[in-house]
Amino acid sequence: MTHREFIEIAGARLEYQLLQPQGSTGPTLVLLHEGLGSLELWKDFPTQLAEYCGSPVLIYSRQGYGRSSPVRLPRALDYLSVAGPDELGRVLDSLALGQVVLLGHSDGASIALAYAARRDPRVSGVVVLAPHVDVEQASVEGVRRTVNAYARGDLRERLRAYHGENLDGAFRGWSETWLHPAFAKWNLHQALPCIQVPLLAIQGRDDEFATPAQLQTIACEVGGNCQTVLLDDCRHFPQNQARDRVLTLVAGFMAKLPR
Template identity: 45%
Template sequence: MTLAWTAKPGQMLEVDGVALEYACFGQPPGTLPTLVMLHEGLGCVALWRDVPQQLAAATGLGVFVYSRQGYGQSDSIGLPRPLDYMTREAEDVLGAVLNAAGMRDVILLGHSDGATIASIYAGSVSDMRVRGLILIAPHFFTEPTGLAAIRAAGQAFASGDMRHRLARHHKNVDAAFRGWHDAWTDPAFESWNVADAIDHLRVPVLAIQGRDDPYGTLAQLEEIDTRIYAPFESVILDNCGHAPHFEQPESTRDAIAEFCARLVRLEQENVALT
């Protein structure tokens, strides 16, 4: 199929028999890379709000966003999710999404679970289309404070207004929430660790994290810095929690735009030299 490059709501992309909602902003794939945005564990296309539009304007790149299976208006998924669901999403699904969407060169931009999926993909799948990674609040291993925050989210979903707020954006809110929450709070998940993906990254990486992120400490970024062999830069934002793109939008947008501009410039210089 030919992808309709449009921001019109309700667009669906079929990937291995699964319908995934998507939206596109800016220019379609061409000579410049496309930003492919991977949402957090409770996210979807709509919950990025206007961030894709802003990034398309700030970077001059095309932006492709989609909701993973079980989220937003995409097809639902059976529960419980396997505890290695992020690895499966990276190794079994993301490449097929990029193919179906007609992606050429891409910069993967992930938030939280999405950042982890992007890292696993770049570190385990040989895909020369991936030119760089932007990781917002990534996690590579569990931490007691993060697990406590997820358990607190479970209480808010059960007794607060969180369920109502999420139901406005997910057609199957229980699948979206339980698929994420129940995996992370499974006792067996406490030993989850995918940091070995960092060892195999060979593209430039930008990591952005709020200093007050309740779901992960700066140890996550320190793990990247310690293990990575590729160019790496980090931006740590004060007075910022788990969503820098909402809590510190200008600083986050500027860091992403500068990283993309530098990456494009280096790519073009390499082409000129060869």
Template identity: 45%
Template sequence: MKQLDISGNTLEYVRLVSAHPRPDAPPMVFLHEGLGSISMWRDFPQQVADATGCEAIVYSRYGYGRSTALRSVPRDVRYMHDEALRDLPLILDALQVSEPFLFGHSDGGSISLIHAGGAGRPVAGTIVLAPHVFVEDVALENIAIAGAAFENPETRLRERLGRHHKDVDGAFQGWHRTWLSPAFRSWNIENYLPTIQGPVLAIQGEDDEYATMEQLERIAAGAPDVDLVKLADCRHSPHKDQPGAVIEATASFVARILDARD
């Protein structure tokens, strides 16, 4: 695990080399969900790196893992815009990465879409798992349920998350309170979809407890080049519930893009 210092903030990150590197493959940058971190990905990024030939760059966003804690809770409702348009470009420049693949889950998927559509920087392609482009009632209902579980010692949710975050209360409440704030109800990033750089692979489970398939349908309607994968027997974390299907789809997507360059 390494640390990156940017504008007085510290990010933990790791770079994982593929067991089968493809010389023409750019790095793939992983952006985790609203309660995620490097450690919560487990060995999934390495599996993707091995299957695609891409180096995997994985980091804990501000407020998560061992990265700099959040300075305010709840966050500004545009926190995903800030991470996509301000923070991610600085991180990529510091790591000397240009035209990467982006791989984002949930909040990380939304950040990836905003960056690909609004940062004005080239990306090779964007893979998103269970992304949000607008706020649905089902998301808010289940976030409220998660909040009750976090406060209930019998669920051990705080304890489990505490193994992955140095500031577990800040990490949880930064997500929970922001999403449930009245100002966040109108959050929407569909305006970034038509200008997304490069192809998009959007994957979602049919049993996603935080979203309906309307999320994927709007991405397909708004972005120029989209492949959709809808997975049965799969909830909000396709890389955990259906890892084989996600890796296969990602490897095919990456190969198609890189082979077209030859």
């Protein structure tokens, strides 16, 4: 079982884990999970990341996920660009972290980008895996396929082990947001030019929830130095499906940041 601790933030109890390998230095990597993710669903990636980069790593489950407090539904349609970043800022404050590098996957990548646009001086850089900066038809179709799998019961039972009593709230909070007709207008186009710190954006060429247009938009609109990488033979989970390549890319990115 994953060792976890809890912090109280704005009336919510969030589970977290802070990995500090012996001799680790530099900014703390803060991991932001995807729309159906949690602390435990990162599995062994955080441990490998900490060892590979020689950096501390913080993982937490957002409210409504994992063993964190439940969240009231429906979620606001601007959750990825407002409530999620607000919560992240409170986590950084509560744990009194110094310099950090945000590493987000999918919905967590959107939160990382939105927070970086706020120009918190603690943020030294950003890494995003399978990011979303606007709503594509591929994303909506991917969510619909996932809803069908959940209704059949197989996905539901796999996720139950990670979310417990938060299971239905986590799934509905994600799927009902992405499938809401008004959510089609959500985007980060105004936020991207505000990001001035170094950025690494990674996506699988066969991502079933987005097209390479996401990387192209980031490269064109972000305000600071940006590297984009499109990985062959990889779908929506680069940290699992192309792990060695991702670890190498992130370690190289971290090594170039000012110390």
